[in-house]
Amino acid sequence: MPSRSPLSLAALASAAVNGLEPMRTQTLDATADDVDTALIEDNLSRHWVVRAPRTDVAGMRLDAESQLVGKLRSWVPFGLPEAEGVAPLRNGGRALVHRRLPGRAVRPLELLHRPALAASYGEAIAAIHNLPTHLAEEAGMPVYTAEEYRFRRLAELDRVAATGLTPVRLLTRWEHAVEEVGAWRFVPCVVHGDLAGDNVLAEGEKVTGVMEWSETRVADPADDLAWVSIGATEPAMRPVFAAYTAARSEPVDTDLVRRARLSGEFAIARWLLHGVHSNDAGIVDDAVQMLADLEAGVGDEPW
Template identity: 50%
Template structure:
């Protein structure tokens, strides 16, 4: 891992003449080293450097997408900003670090989300606008593109792999199999999706969504994925405002099972967390995932007729 001082030094390479006055490390939650560097004018900048070759390749694809998204912002197709690269610095091991101005706003506080025309409605409009973008933005960045049938198969493969670990309660596996075998549930129109939306990645200020970060999981896939974090964890009355604003922002949206798939996606996030732990050999992650799966199993047993998903924090 690179130290904050090393990242500040990369900033001076990325932007010649840059005057770094302070630096603090931040946790990107991925395979990058990141830091916030403050300049002489007290403006904050983010420096991001991939740790591995794979992370470097992913960053390059993300940069292509970010350029297209920034243009969409400028064309008023998106109501929030995205990171805009102002400079890059080559890394000794290959690849490059990137630098962009820190976006304004603070992470959305889901537990304090209120119904009505404020942040909840702004979230719905923001996600709806994202899902209206042309899929070519993702295709041209070389990021994954799925049709509905292939995406259902992908989810099925994840559940099958999780089942082979022997760590998922049988009742959850049956619950998921029923939903994955319901073909009507999976007749959706794929859209551009962020793929990793969470409170940490969505910034808000004064009732508006000001920025969205961490686009490395973007793809053309199920729009329900971008709604899962809200339907699982936000207060129900605020969720109603989110969904109403979302549906108003979408054009010709005909997807009666959107919320059902979003709730399912929230549950399957625990599957991916378990698989991450198994693949990386991280016993702590495995134990955490198993604990949350057991909790979900207990709660869904108590609500067999609702089809809903209780709130389980996967962050």
């Protein structure tokens, strides 16, 4: 299905929320390429985000996310994208509309010079990981044991190797990592699954909101620390991990930091797979260059 225009998304927002009269609209980049997203400003200067799935799978994913977010309000110390209205779509499914959360996107490198924000970032991730796992289960999110998740990584590695586009040294590094069984003895917890990009918002030195919960699962806590592990310098990471460790309700396993780095590296491999599967040469070229840069950065160092 072709993407919807900002004007059509504004019309959906107006139908979803009583009294919402769109005045300005702009397209927003969505984490998923099967969801149309726009920012709407109404006649009362309120700002709204409308998301409309283009496929049945995307619609089910958004509905599961909405159900989960509705359960989390009293559990986390930051804002959530709670739907305030829905509008039926012509071909089935529904569009969801929520208020724009306050704050701006957190960037990894700024954490080096803003230790209070780094601590708030770590505490926010800990709050997610401290959530009761039944909340994710009841919303229909995937649930993995530690061993199941390790095998999932192995299968992913096989698919990456099959592309023939990944440097051999990286494949060897990842193979050693996944085959080191002792490094995968973690306690599964609720994981957001997509804390990169614009999904963590802050005002001043405080995390104010976390967006995009459709990738939530019960799995490896390292996945939520991947973005900061690969995107920030080691000094910037220290206050994040210190605050995270202090705020966790369960002991943090000794290999968490190593797996977080690995998860960040795997994110580039998944970007490559996405490009290959969608037959998008631009994404493939981008991913191949990122993998080459990663190989140059890690050299022969063990994972």
